[in-house]
Amino acid sequence: MSTSHEQPLAAQSLGSASETISDLPKRAIGIDVGGTGIKGGLVNLHKGTLTGERFRIPTPKPATPEAVAEVIGEILDELLTREKAPALEELSVGVLFPAIVDKNIVLSAANIDESWINTDAAKLLRHLPGQIHTLNDADGAGLAEARYGAGKGLEGTVMTITLGTGIGSALVHDGVLVPNSEMGHLEFEGEVAEKKASAAARERSDMPWDEYGQLLNRFLKHVERLQSPELFIIGGGISKRSEDFLPEIKDLRAKVEVAALQNNAGIVGAALYAAEQTRLKASRGRS
Numbered sequence: 001m002s003t004s005h006e007q008p009l010a011a012q013s014l015g016s017a018s019e020t021i022s023d024l025p026k027r028a029i030g031i032d033v034g035g036t037g038i039k040g041g042l043v044n045l046h047k048g049t050l051t052g053e054r055f056r057i058p059t060p061k062p063a064t065p066e067a068v069a070e071v072i073g074e075i076l077d078e079l080l081t082r083e084k085a086p087a088l089e090e091l092s093v094g095v096l097f098p099a100i101v102d103k104n105i106v107l108s109a110a111n112i113d114e115s116w117i118n119t120d121a122a123k124l125l126r127h128l129p130g131q132i133h134t135l136n137d138a139d140g141a142g143l144a145e146a147r148y149g150a151g152k153g154l155e156g157t158v159m160t161i162t163l164g165t166g167i168g169s170a171l172v173h174d175g176v177l178v179p180n181s182e183m184g185h186l187e188f189e190g191e192v193a194e195k196k197a198s199a200a201a202r203e204r205s206d207m208p209w210d211e212y213g214q215l216l217n218r219f220l221k222h223v224e225r226l227q228s229p230e231l232f233i234i235g236g237g238i239s240k241r242s243e244d245f246l247p248e249i250k251d252l253r254a255k256v257e258v259a260a261l262q263n264n265a266g267i268v269g270a271a272l273y274a275a276e277q278t279r280l281k282a283s284r285g286r287s
Contacts (some may be wrong), residue, residue, distance in 0.1 A: 015169065024046075024279060025086060027091070028045055029271055030266070031138070032095075033098065035059060038068065039057075040055055041079070042085060050264055057075060066071045076205070086242040096136065096137040096269070097135075097137060098110045099116060105119070133274040135270070136170075138168025139181075140268075140269035140270045141261075141269055142265075143170060144268040145160050145233045146160065148260075148261065148268060149259060149261045157230055158173075159172075159227060160235055161183065161234055162259075163197075164196065164199050166200070197215050197272075216245060216248070221252060228254075231256075232256045236259075236260035239258050
């Protein structure tokens with residue numbers, strides 16, 4: 001068995017799961033399905049970085065399961081032509097969706113067609129090469145941040161909050177993802193949280209940045225009472241303006257950091273999740 005200093009960076013952050021997934025392959029593929037674009041990349045799992053450029057194709061309209069699956073196949077085909085692509089026999093592919101995903105079943109539809117609801121994404125994509133694993137987009141980004149980014153090496157609970165059209169969240173404890181936390185759908189000050197405190201909500205109301213920071217501070221205190229994280233990581237496009245609102249976030253027990261991986265977090269997290277799920281599946285099959 002590998003010692004901790006020989007393990008990939010991602011495994012060093014894990015608690016009880018580290019012995020099981022210490023021998024990840026060097027690379028896997030991550031694909032992130034968004035409302036306007038579907039992007040993918042080769043990921044170096046030992047470093048948590050992309051190998052080469054991302055490849056992006058606009059999201060089809062309407063974004064039905066069949067249409068999106070076709071684009072995912074095109075992206076995968078392109079990435080597999082690259083010199084450093086994994087061999088097919090060790091290929092793991094993670095795919096993120098802007099939806100609740102439970103055991104590869106899509107249970108909601110945000111920024112994709114409603115026909116996705118109750119779709120078995122793994123079955124839909126089973127014609128593609130490699131071991132395919134799917135999860136929620138915020139969970140993918142949060143897993144990457146907890147293991148390679150702002151939460152790297154931190155024990156305990158890390159909560160990533162992504163601020164955009166809505167509010168996404170990812171809950172990671174000792175490096176292990178607890179999927180579909182959906183903190184953006186909490187009731188907060190009489191409304192659904194993301195309708196009041198998302199980046200889009202700030203833009204709609206033309207809220208000054210200091211007021212928005214105070215609003216986020218109240219939201220994070222609300223979440224802290226429920227989950228007691230050691231760290232909040234603030235992600236999403238709005239994190240680039242963190243200096244405008246972070247000074248108003250204070251008096252929390254948890255530390256607050258800005259996401260480190262930015263636009264690559266989803267792809268990195270998708271690839272990591274897929275590689276680990278493939279490894280865990282193989283391990284359980286031997287037991």
